[in-house]
Amino acid sequence: MTVEQCVYERPAALTAAHTHYCPGCTHGIAHRLTAEVLQELDVLGRAVGVASVGCSVFIYNYIACDFVSAAHGRAPAVATGLKRVLPDRVIFTYQGDGDLASIGLAEVLHAAARGEQITVIFINNAIYGMTGGQLAPTSPVGMVTSSSPGGRDPHLAGYPVRVCELVAQMEGAAYVARRSLHDPAEIRKAKKALRTAFECQLAGRGFALVELLSTCPTNWGMTPEQSLRWIEERMLPVFPPGEFRNVAASNVQR
Amino acid sequence: MARELLKGNEAIAEAAVRAGLDAYFGYPITPQTELLEYLARRMPELGRAFVQAESEVAAINMVFGAACAGKRVMTSSSGPGMSLMQEGLSYIAGAELPAVVVDVMRGGPGLGNIAACQSDYFQVTRSAGHGDFRPLVLAPATVQEAIDLTQLAFDLAERYRMLVILLVDGNLGQMMEPAELPPFRDQGSVTAPWALSGAEGRAARLITSIYLQPEALERHNLALQAKLTVIAEREQRSAGMWLEDAELVVVAFGSAARVAQNAVEAARARGLAAGLFRPITLSPLPVRHLARLSPRARAFLVIEMNAGQMVDDVRLAIAGRAPVRFHGRMGGVELLPDEVLQAMHHTIGDIRVSGNGSRSFHREVR
Numbered sequence: 001m002t003v004e005q006c007v008y009e010r011p012a013a014l015t016a017a018h019t020h021y022c023p024g025c026t027h028g029i030a031h032r033l034t035a036e037v038l039q040e041l042d043v044l045g046r047a048v049g050v051a052s053v054g055c056s057v058f059i060y061n062y063i064a065c066d067f068v069s070a071a072h073g074r075a076p077a078v079a080t081g082l083k084r085v086l087p088d089r090v091i092f093t094y095q096g097d098g099d100l101a102s103i104g105l106a107e108v109l110h111a112a113a114r115g116e117q118i119t120v121i122f123i124n125n126a127i128y129g130m131t132g133g134q135l136a137p138t139s140p141v142g143m144v145t146s147s148s149p150g151g152r153d154p155h156l157a158g159y160p161v162r163v164c165e166l167v168a169q170m171e172g173a174a175y176v177a178r179r180s181l182h183d184p185a186e187i188r189k190a191k192k193a194l195r196t197a198f199e200c201q202l203a204g205r206g207f208a209l210v211e212l213l214s215t216c217p218t219n220w221g222m223t224p225e226q227s228l229r230w231i232e233e234r235m236l237p238v239f240p241p242g243e244f245r246n247v248a249a250s251n252v253q254r
Numbered sequence: 255m256a257r258e259l260l261k262g263n264e265a266i267a268e269a270a271v272r273a274g275l276d277a278y279f280g281y282p283i284t285p286q287t288e289l290l291e292y293l294a295r296r297m298p299e300l301g302r303a304f305v306q307a308e309s310e311v312a313a314i315n316m317v318f319g320a321a322c323a324g325k326r327v328m329t330s331s332s333g334p335g336m337s338l339m340q341e342g343l344s345y346i347a348g349a350e351l352p353a354v355v356v357d358v359m360r361g362g363p364g365l366g367n368i369a370a371c372q373s374d375y376f377q378v379t380r381s382a383g384h385g386d387f388r389p390l391v392l393a394p395a396t397v398q399e400a401i402d403l404t405q406l407a408f409d410l411a412e413r414y415r416m417l418v419i420l421l422v423d424g425n426l427g428q429m430m431e432p433a434e435l436p437p438f439r440d441q442g443s444v445t446a447p448w449a450l451s452g453a454e455g456r457a458a459r460l461i462t463s464i465y466l467q468p469e470a471l472e473r474h475n476l477a478l479q480a481k482l483t484v485i486a487e488r489e490q491r492s493a494g495m496w497l498e499d500a501e502l503v504v505v506a507f508g509s510a511a512r513v514a515q516n517a518v519e520a521a522r523a524r525g526l527a528a529g530l531f532r533p534i535t536l537s538p539l540p541v542r543h544l545a546r547l548s549p550r551a552r553a554f555l556v557i558e559m560n561a562g563q564m565v566d567d568v569r570l571a572i573a574g575r576a577p578v579r580f581h582g583r584m585g586g587v588e589l590l591p592d593e594v595l596q597a598m599h600h601t602i603g604d605i606r607v608s609g610n611g612s613r614s615f616h617r618e619v620r
Contacts (some may be wrong), residue, residue, distance in 0.1 A: 045454030081319025
């Protein structure tokens, strides 16, 4: 007699809605990890998410908690406003690279500098997805995009911004880590990093940011499989995974 | 409460505190800075939230965030900072959040200067951000009125779930006058049924301004417009003097109205049938009250500390029923009663020359 055993199921924190994401996009994985962590830490009911502008603007359809959608790049400021008046709630942002590393760089750096007790989930897929594949602040040198048709030329368009390395300079930042979603082992590490980032907020240790290297098969012009290899070959050398800051105790007096 | 000598900016800050302000987010800019400085001390003292933001862009988005939690929230700035806030103002309008923004005006365009000016009229009444929307705009003329309107601003913001801008002339922010502060109000623990607080025990809530389907966005816009219609119906506010028999009506808001009042008093002393009309709400402009004056008034003279902004709206309200003239100073140059009086005489003279002046503007001096 066979005993059926459920080894995996959709976490209740993830709604049953079908996502609007393209095949092979890793937003789905990042959403699931976020939902699982919120559920495992038992904070879903007191979580307020701040959605940003980009493909993930509709994240509120997929994770079953309160959400507000912020203006482009301003999610850390919106999260600051929320956290300062709701100090016992769990506030997180979910932002892409155009949103966080380009138009919203000031907001994320200053939120980190202030040691805001928020968790920032940063999806880096090296391209603007929603607007159709333009050069991002995180596009590697040589990357062909619709606004760098000859490949990113450092003489014209400069170099990619390494967010974790930048944010880790901020004294108010308690936890800064970069993980990748291109293979199962890295995905497990990514979940651990997200968990640590939320625990950091629950313990009042300060600002936490987790960068997740992600795919965009549609705008990269690749199959899902090729995309995963592209992360490994082209993104990992520019954006090495690791923990860039992990401060045990809060250095921000409240 | 006794009358005290209060500085405009600080009086507004304390009035907001007493109205139950939960959180303030701001950025230093002259001539508004005392408001921020006052609250930097006052808010933590009361255990309430204060953040000096990295920019006005961040400040207004912090306001947006705290407003999502249903809290009483405010920011303040001046022209260049208001320009940076346009993005956030539009999102606040689109998401129908209650928020109070104080604009203590300075001279522009560009960096301009820090002298008293009224050049942000268009910016706040017309284009508080992109999209199809107008905020409620209140314009005080005295420190006492600034206090009263600050309290009203929070009531209106919450009643209509919308953006209310307190438009303050730079000189009013800086001047000291005797005024009386109101008693403390309860901050209240009633949570708004739309506010975000975590979805424990209820369905998850969403605050957004995105409506991808054109029909849905049109419905949203129609609802916003319907709200503005109700507001235009109920919230027009104005003050006036000597309007019952005025043939020449001087129209001015804020501190310009105080200068104009001196000129109108001088004109009355000389037997001229002049009156003063002062809009307190600039959006909605009290057009109903203005229109009531036009059958008797034979001319309107709009006085502003700018190149002529509100005058456009006055002309629309009067709709050609009487000539509407304008006199103003720009760049923060002080407006004086003598020049207003002169402009009043020019207005009357012009009308006589153009053949409309069969009746006399002058009354017997009693």
